[in-house]
Amino acid sequence: MGLAMTADLRTKLGHVELPNPVLTASGCAGAGRELATFFDVAKIGAVVTKSVMQAPRAGRPTPRMSETASGMLNSIGLQGPGIDAFLQRDLPWLLSRGARAIVSIAGGTVEEFAELAGRLSDAAGVTAVEVNISCPNVEDRGQVFACDPGASAAVVSAVRARLRYDLPVVAKLSPDVTDIVAIARSCVAAGADGLSMINTLLGMAIDLTTMRPVLAGTTGGLSGPAIRPVAVRCVWQVHEALPEVPIIGMGGVMTGRDALELILAGASMVAVGTAIFNDPSACVRIVRELDEELASRGIERLMDVVGLAHEPHPALGRRLSGSGL
Numbered sequence: 001m002g003l004a005m006t007a008d009l010r011t012k013l014g015h016v017e018l019p020n021p022v023l024t025a026s027g028c029a030g031a032g033r034e035l036a037t038f039f040d041v042a043k044i045g046a047v048v049t050k051s052v053m054q055a056p057r058a059g060r061p062t063p064r065m066s067e068t069a070s071g072m073l074n075s076i077g078l079q080g081p082g083i084d085a086f087l088q089r090d091l092p093w094l095l096s097r098g099a100r101a102i103v104s105i106a107g108g109t110v111e112e113f114a115e116l117a118g119r120l121s122d123a124a125g126v127t128a129v130e131v132n133i134s135c136p137n138v139e140d141r142g143q144v145f146a147c148d149p150g151a152s153a154a155v156v157s158a159v160r161a162r163l164r165y166d167l168p169v170v171a172k173l174s175p176d177v178t179d180i181v182a183i184a185r186s187c188v189a190a191g192a193d194g195l196s197m198i199n200t201l202l203g204m205a206i207d208l209t210t211m212r213p214v215l216a217g218t219t220g221g222l223s224g225p226a227i228r229p230v231a232v233r234c235v236w237q238v239h240e241a242l243p244e245v246p247i248i249g250m251g252g253v254m255t256g257r258d259a260l261e262l263i264l265a266g267a268s269m270v271a272v273g274t275a276i277f278n279d280p281s282a283c284v285r286i287v288r289e290l291d292e293e294l295a296s297r298g299i300e301r302l303m304d305v306v307g308l309a310h311e312p313h314p315a316l317g318r319r320l321s322g323s324g325l
Helices: 033-037 083-096 110-121 149-162 180-189 225-241 256-265 274-278 282-296 313-319
Strands: 011-013 016-018 022-024 065-068 071-074 101-105 126-132 169-172 194-197 201-204 219-223 247-250 269-272
Touching: 022 282, 065 219, 071 225, 071 274, 083 101, 083 110, 101 110, 110 126, 110 149, 126 149, 149 169, 149 180, 180 194, 180 225, 194 225, 219 225, 225 247, 225 256, 247 256, 256 269, 256 282, 269 282, 274 282
Parallel strands: 022 269, 101 126, 126 169, 169 194, 194 247, 247 269
Antiparallel strands: 011 016, 065 071, 071 219, 201 219
């Protein structure tokens, strides 16, 4: 499937240029293989893999997912085959399809993150590493790294130290904190080249028939359109504080309009997650819709509107002079 663009959708993550800003969100498409039936995975900005851990992991008992009025709850528990299987099977497949691979990693200790980074540093074809310090489905909820600036920095620093200098490190932030800017600052100071935000919000549902929690794990991560306003707020706050840091914005991106809203708030890339469950080709559709949204406003370059909502209104005319607005 080809994509005929009218706007320049190129964007950058550190020194790495991506052809467009639309990525898969970690955990929503495995390592991309399931989506290849529906579109050419090389046509989107990058495939962000499901978080990889050191050892194979079965995850939580079922039921693991529950629909909500405008999204879903999940309590998967980081199920996966482990780093060895990923390097032997999934990464070579992504490279064979010409896809850019942003590999998400997760661990229970700083050393686990560091060891995973070391394995990926030696692997050919990795575009960037996303450090999942904020998944709310790990066993010890009281010890989520992303809820503490010091713990977040320790993980990012350890990963950065074990990776090749040319591999960007992206820290994935949780919205379940009092001050997300403080966490963002600590991650960037520790060596993060970019930030992913937001991860799911911790939520819960109760079955009125059984009068018990719907999810076997009791609580789960809330995603989908319900959390998009929270994502826009978080991206806005962090871009305001750290305007030079690339942000992958995510949280309820269902259309090109949703993507543009996060970009205006300060994201230079967007990740699509929950939408994929209903529409497996959502990523390429959103690329096309975003292109149409920009073209309809006379905007020729995506990078011209990253964070544009932060500027006072008079600047709009100056910045987009000659754009037809």
